[in-house]
Amino acid sequence: MKEYIIHPCSGITIDVAKDEYITVIDLDGGQVADFFAEIKNAADEFLSTGVTIDCNESLSLSAGNIVYTNKYNPMFEVIADDVAEHDLIHPCCRPEMFEFFYHNGEGHANCLDNINGALGKKYPIIHPVNLFMNTKIEPNGKIAVLPPKSKAGDKIIFRAKSDVRLGVAACSVSESSCNNGKCSAIKIVVSDGI
DSSP states (O other), rough: EEEEEETTOOOEEEOOOTTTTEEOOOOOOOOSSEEEETTEEEEEEEBHHHHHHHHSSOOOTTOEEEBBBSOOOOEEEEEEEEEOBBBOOOOOOOOOHHHHHHHHTOOOOHHHHHHHHHOOOOSOOOOOOEETTTEETTTTTTEEEEEEOTTTEEEEEEESSSSSSEEEEEEOOSSSSTTTTTTEEEEEEEEEEO
């Protein structure tokens, strides 16, 4: 078993073998984790929220669901989920997003740079699974980002369906309800069983 702490407003990469379990824990509660991955040794195949929505026929993600790659291959199975409220719509925050909404983009820590930096990549945009992010879609199509429902210690557990390289960030948005107005740490545990 290996444990990792993602400090507030930062990102890490973790190699995970097929059939290993990945537990993502919201240590303090109310913190979003931008969860992205590539198939190991096949960097043109990576996590796709669009394909995941398509294959699951759902905008939600919870226990029993599969997360898919851009090539429609199973990447992760959701084994257990304390919260069952995650976002599959929003891209990683980035300087342009902070500038657009808050006029403070220059030099702002952000998940796009943190995941790219961890993976050693330059993806122009990343659509992660935004774990614990609470996005409400109104009947008229409007989107509202509400405070996460996750409490301290809440977790989601995945089983890897392939060898993967994770790129995960503890989201850097403190300017809205996305992280309940503050940024905190995320813990990841990789293990052979649960």
